Amino acid sequence: xxxxRIFGAVMVIVALGYMLSATTIQTxxxxxxxxxxxxxxMVAGGVMICALYMIVKPDAEGDWxxxxxxxRIAIAVGxxxxxxxxxxxxxxxxxxxxxxxxxxxxxxxxxLMATLTGIGLSIGLYLLFRYxxxxxxxxxxxxxxxxx
Amino acid sequence: MELMQNLxxxxxxxxxxxxxxxxxxxxFLGTIIGALPGxxxxxxxxxxxxxxxxxxxxxxxxxxxxTSVYYGAMYGGRISSILLNxxxxxxxxxxTLDGYPMAKQGRAGxxxxxxxxxxxxxxxxxxxxxxxxxxxxxxxxxxxxPAEYFALYLLAFSTLGGMASNNQAKAALASLLGLxxxxxxxxxxxxxxxxxxxxxxxxxxxxxxxxxxLFAVAEVFFFLESHGKSSxxxxxxxxxxxxxxxxxxxxxxxxxxxxVGFVAGVLPGAGASxxxxxxxxxxxxxxxxxxxxxxxxxxxVAAPEAGNNAAAGGALVPMLTLGVPGSGTTxxxxxxxxxxxxxxxxxxxxxxxxxxxxxxxSLLIANFxxxxxxxxxxxxxxxxxSVPPSILLPGVMMISFVGIFSLTGSTFDLKLMIAFGVLGYxxxxxxxxxxxxxxxxxxxxxxxxxxxxAMVLSDGDPMYLFSSPIAIGLWxxxxxxxxxxxxxxxxxxxxxxxTD
Numbered sequence: 001x002x003x004x005r006i007f008g009a010v011m012v013i014v015a016l017g018y019m020l021s022a023t024t025i026q027t028x029x030x031x032x033x034x035x036x037x038x039x040x041x042m043v044a045g046g047v048m049i050c051a052l053y054m055i056v057k058p059d060a061e062g063d064w065x066x067x068x069x070x071x072r073i074a075i076a077v078g079x080x081x082x083x084x085x086x087x088x089x090x091x092x093x094x095x096x097x098x099x100x101x102x103x104x105x106x107x108x109x110x111x112l113m114a115t116l117t118g119i120g121l122s123i124g125l126y127l128l129f130r131y132x133x134x135x136x137x138x139x140x141x142x143x144x145x146x147x148x
Numbered sequence: 149m150e151l152m153q154n155l156x157x158x159x160x161x162x163x164x165x166x167x168x169x170x171x172x173x174x175x176f177l178g179t180i181i182g183a184l185p186g187x188x189x190x191x192x193x194x195x196x197x198x199x200x201x202x203x204x205x206x207x208x209x210x211x212x213x214x215t216s217v218y219y220g221a222m223y224g225g226r227i228s229s230i231l232l233n234x235x236x237x238x239x240x241x242x243x244t245l246d247g248y249p250m251a252k253q254g255r256a257g258x259x260x261x262x263x264x265x266x267x268x269x270x271x272x273x274x275x276x277x278x279x280x281x282x283x284x285x286x287x288x289x290x291x292x293x294p295a296e297y298f299a300l301y302l303l304a305f306s307t308l309g310g311m312a313s314n315n316q317a318k319a320a321l322a323s324l325l326g327l328x329x330x331x332x333x334x335x336x337x338x339x340x341x342x343x344x345x346x347x348x349x350x351x352x353x354x355x356x357x358x359x360x361x362l363f364a365v366a367e368v369f370f371f372l373e374s375h376g377k378s379s380x381x382x383x384x385x386x387x388x389x390x391x392x393x394x395x396x397x398x399x400x401x402x403x404x405x406x407x408v409g410f411v412a413g414v415l416p417g418a419g420a421s422x423x424x425x426x427x428x429x430x431x432x433x434x435x436x437x438x439x440x441x442x443x444x445x446x447x448x449v450a451a452p453e454a455g456n457n458a459a460a461g462g463a464l465v466p467m468l469t470l471g472v473p474g475s476g477t478t479x480x481x482x483x484x485x486x487x488x489x490x491x492x493x494x495x496x497x498x499x500x501x502x503x504x505x506x507x508x509x510s511l512l513i514a515n516f517x518x519x520x521x522x523x524x525x526x527x528x529x530x531x532x533x534s535v536p537p538s539i540l541l542p543g544v545m546m547i548s549f550v551g552i553f554s555l556t557g558s559t560f561d562l563k564l565m566i567a568f569g570v571l572g573y574x575x576x577x578x579x580x581x582x583x584x585x586x587x588x589x590x591x592x593x594x595x596x597x598x599x600x601x602a603m604v605l606s607d608g609d610p611m612y613l614f615s616s617p618i619a620i621g622l623w624x625x626x627x628x629x630x631x632x633x634x635x636x637x638x639x640x641x642x643x644x645x646x647t648d
Contacts, residue, residue: 033608
């Protein structure tokens with residue numbers, strides 16, 4: 001119920017924003033009969049109809065995760081974003097070991113297993129990507145650490 | 149005789165050592181991916197696509213590898229259905245109904261062999277069907293103008309949406325979200341839309357980023373929610389023998405189920421889940437209670453497996469001839485084709501025969517490889533099931549990241565992928581299917597193009613969209629495909645969450 005309604009409301013707002021943004025699309029000098037604006041408007045209109053339907057006739061409530069699970073997912077998102085930001089500056093090995101270790105720990109709280117999984121995956125995947133798949137762009141550690 | 153010539157072209161491509169090795173690797177990986185609970189073919193193919201590119205394979209080889217993975221995953225899906233009562237992928241859901249009871253009765257080995265043979269029959273016949281039907285359909289597709297294509301895309305969305313969700317509004321919303329995302333970037337006329345000055349968005353959203361995010365990253369969140377409840381194999385398999393009697397007894401079942409599955413697969417958007425469902429239900433009603441469907445009947449294992457593997461082959465027909473995927477996984481394969489600069493459609497058969505027929509020939513070969521792998525070697529795959537999620541999921545995540553990073557080298561794309569992961573998780577929680585989003589992103593540009601070209605041809609007259617019998621037929625089918633499930637739902641108790 002609530003989930004559908006909230007999502008429906010968010011989608012109505014998104015569709016409005018989309019339409020607003022579509023009004024700023026510049027039309028070329030010799031436009032075709034449809035032009036670049038029409039299709040986006042049609043799509044946003046459709047989204048709005050579906051979203052309103054979800055608000056008016058929501059399905060029965062699904063089973064939402066408990067707070068602990070939401071917390072784990074939030075941590076995972078944080079770890080992933082951090083990983084995305086650090087992959088270039090820190091190289092492959094260290095961020096991968098940490099990220100894989102944290103996710104592993106959340107799935108099975110054993111510090112030893114998580115550490116081994118992190119290190120194992122980090123080294124294993126590096127060897128796989130760098131040598132078996134010949135992915136040249138993959139840096140193991142930052143270049144200036146190895147003096148190159 | 150044209151067929152034989154084409155096949156000769158195909159086999160000359162497929163029988164090179166290189167291609168054969170790729171087919172074997174693909175089948176092996178695919179079976180593993182299919183067998184691992186929670187990591188279905190869409191996920192598996194999605195995370196492997198970026199890696200294929202790092203290998204620098206040519207178009208045909210990449211296609212052979214990925215379709216072998218696809219067929220392999222369809223075979224593999226049954227293993228965890230039978231042993232763990234957890235379908236490895238959605239189409240394998242029906243196999244749990246009789247497969248798991250058989251395993252509990254101590255006939256796990258028999259169930260695995262019967263389902264392996266049934267998978268072979270289904271996939272093999274479907275490949276033959278593909279060979280015969282695809283060129284014919286390609287010829288019809290030459291008659292398609294922009295108006296017909298527009299209606300065809302609509303049909304794909306409505307049938308896929310109709311099957312994918314229990315709520316038509318949610319299915320339609322998902323398709324529209326995908327279409328909306330497809331508009332981001334530069335349109336056919338060179339006009340920038342929705343980029344808001346962000347240089348990363350000028351080329352549009354890379355659909356691989358969306359696919360890996362919506363499928364693989366979202367899957368990681370799902371496992372985190374359930375705390376990665378480990379599933380242990382409750383049943384033992386002793387020695388694997390071939391239950392000849394049961395296989396012969398289910399011969400007709402396999403053949404009929406293959407036919408049903410193939411047709412379901414060919415329908416744009418319907419896919420393998422529908423194939424296995426219809427195959428099982430129709431065999432159950434033909435059987436009329438004689439061999440105890442639902443309590444561990446060998447026929448109940450054979451029917452859905454022949455059905456879903458036949459549907460997997462059938463789904464390639466609309467994908468190759470019309471560029472409209474028949475299932476979630478073929479949508480991912482379409483993404484692969486587009487990234488390889490191959491535009492599926494009728495011209496593919498005339499312009500790039502080596503791609504199409506090489507693919508078909510290697511599918512034929514892959515079937516035999518899979519039969520050989522899945523009957524005598526089934527114990528190896530069973531062992532792989534014992535990899536705990538606490539190792540598997542971090543692995544999936546890291547491969548997703550490195551795959552996308554190697555493809556685009558952009559931190560922005562990685563962040564976008566995470567955002568798609570969160571979106572995919574929330575949508576699935578709300579019972580909104582994610583496959584239509586992928587389809588929308590893939591086809592949005594083409595669909596808009598078709599509409600705009602149709603309007604140029606007709607000088608803006610919307611009635612042009614309904615001006616040919618083919619177009620009208622497609623419109624009617626699209627409306628039926630969208631509306632019919634609402635009424636049929638009352639009569640059919642269908643498995644939940646069909647996403648392929």
